[in-house]
Amino acid sequence: MSAPRKQRADARRNEEALLEAAAAMFVAAGVDAPVRDIAAKAGVGVGTIYRHFPTRADLIVAVYRHQVEACAVAGPALLAESATPYAALASWIDLFVDFLVTKHGLAEAMQSDDAAFQTLHAYFLDRLVPVCAQLLDAAATAGEILPDMDALVLMRGIGNLCIGADSPSYDARRMVGLVVAGLRRH
Amino acid sequence: MSAPRKQRADARRNEEALLEAAAAMFVAAGVDAPVRDIAAKAGVGVGTIYRHFPTRADLIVAVYRHQVEACAVAGPALLAESATPYAALASWIDLFVDFLVTKHGLAEAMQSDDAAFQTLHAYFLDRLVPVCAQLLDAAATAGEILPDMDALVLMRGIGNLCIGADSPSYDARRMVGLVVAGLRRH
DNA sequence: TGTTAAGCGGAACCATGTTCCGTATGTTTT
DNA sequence: AAAACATACGGAACATGGTTCCGCTTAACA
Numbered sequence: 251m252s253a254p255r256k257q258r259a260d261a262r263r264n265e266e267a268l269l270e271a272a273a274a275m276f277v278a279a280g281v282d283a284p285v286r287d288i289a290a291k292a293g294v295g296v297g298t299i300y301r302h303f304p305t306r307a308d309l310i311v312a313v314y315r316h317q318v319e320a321c322a323v324a325g326p327a328l329l330a331e332s333a334t335p336y337a338a339l340a341s342w343i344d345l346f347v348d349f350l351v352t353k354h355g356l357a358e359a360m361q362s363d364d365a366a367f368q369t370l371h372a373y374f375l376d377r378l379v380p381v382c383a384q385l386l387d388a389a390a391t392a393g394e395i396l397p398d399m400d401a402l403v404l405m406r407g408i409g410n411l412c413i414g415a416d417s418p419s420y421d422a423r424r425m426v427g428l429v430v431a432g433l434r435r436h
Numbered sequence: 437m438s439a440p441r442k443q444r445a446d447a448r449r450n451e452e453a454l455l456e457a458a459a460a461m462f463v464a465a466g467v468d469a470p471v472r473d474i475a476a477k478a479g480v481g482v483g484t485i486y487r488h489f490p491t492r493a494d495l496i497v498a499v500y501r502h503q504v505e506a507c508a509v510a511g512p513a514l515l516a517e518s519a520t521p522y523a524a525l526a527s528w529i530d531l532f533v534d535f536l537v538t539k540h541g542l543a544e545a546m547q548s549d550d551a552a553f554q555t556l557h558a559y560f561l562d563r564l565v566p567v568c569a570q571l572l573d574a575a576a577t578a579g580e581i582l583p584d585m586d587a588l589v590l591m592r593g594i595g596n597l598c599i600g601a602d603s604p605s606y607d608a609r610r611m612v613g614l615v616v617a618g619l620r621r622h
Numbered sequence: 623t624g625t626t627a628a629g630c631g632g633a634a635c636c637a638t639g640t641t642c643c644g645t646a647t648g649t650t651t652t
Numbered sequence: 653a654a655a656a657c658a659t660a661c662g663g664a665a666c667a668t669g670g671t672t673c674c675g676c677t678t679a680a681c682a
Contacts, residue, residue: 295661
């Protein structure tokens with residue numbers, strides 16, 4: 251067994267520069283900013299992007315990993331500190347919606363069934379669905395909501411509702427509010 | 437004033453062929469099937485497509501006009517024959533969802549804010565939003581739902597929820613059901 | 623049958639994603 | 653310090669799909 255030679259210094263630098271450039275481009279032009287533009291902004295060639303982040307989804311995941319993580323850990327915390335599980339669920343969904351709504355084009359990307367976005371699904375959903383499921387479960391156990399709601403379906407639906415959230419003639423939060431109200435045992 | 441020369445016979449034939457080819461392509465490959473493919477299937481050049489249907493939205497509208505019309509006229513009918521306005525609203529939304537869910541990629545196209553889809557928005561929404569508004573209004577007047585729901589927001593939200601409806605891990609109807617339940621005055 | 627303009631085809635152009643390979647450079651070895 | 657090596661780089665080249673444009677065809681009409 252040989253110890254693998256460690257990553258080169260310039261490679262690490264480039265990866266860092268790419269993350270920074272991508273984050274900037276994403277807020278300026280959405281998560282589907284042209285690959286060339288991101289590469290240019292980072293001062294590297296397009297090949298370098300593909301070497302570090304084989305698919306766009308990999309790049310998106312890398313850029314937003316921190317925030318997704320924060321959202322994930324907020325779940326149990328809200329459950330602990332809220333008056334009821336339903337309140338915790340509602341607050342957590344607000345958090346998730348805030349995250350999506352402020353990321354131009356992310357909601358759109360989340361629902362794409364393009365193979366390249368497999369990674370995005372895998373990460374976002376694997377990380378957040380269990381959290382959502384825990385909240386749903388607690389609320390169901392408390393008898394506050396109907397018991398048969400699937401967390402994955404709910405998360406995807408909420409993601410869908412956040413598409414086009416920046417349009418003036420739409421109101422994603424209002425629609426999500428209806429869904430949350432609809433969950434409640436009447 | 438001169439009487440404009442009437443449309444040429446071949447032009448009318450081609451338009452017909454294009455509509456037929458597009459309808460077939462749409463079910464086979466979704467509403468964003470490549471322009472070249474549609475032209476090939478219709479046996480015409482790409483230029484001909486653009487002459488008859490300047491934007492993709494124009495073509496989509498032309499293909500689905502009948503069904504949208506049917507959905508629009510169903511609104512008042514349901515209102516007349518249903519037990520309550522809320523029941524009529526629920527049934528009508530079912531109709532709309534059925535329409536969207538069976539059209540591969542239409543829901544996605546509906547929410548695109550691309551300028552080329554302006555026509556699509558204009559037609560679909562202009563035609564259906566008033567119908568929806570009438571149903572909402574009747575239900576609100578009857579005291580069955582909260583009175584401040586905007587029909588356009590609701591339609592857009594429902595459209596969004598229908599995105600990705602053919603994925604096995606999602607359930608658009610379930611999510612729309614939650615929204616409809618959430619509308620109800622608790 | 624000749625004249626005319628509507629209509630046609632598809633090559634050409636543009637924007638973007640993706641691949642590939644000759645070259646450059648950081649790292650390790652001698 | 654120099655040589656040797658693998659890692660990493662850049663960006664030209666290719667693929668795909670939308671859009672435009674113009675020379676030619678042909679239906680309509682006199």
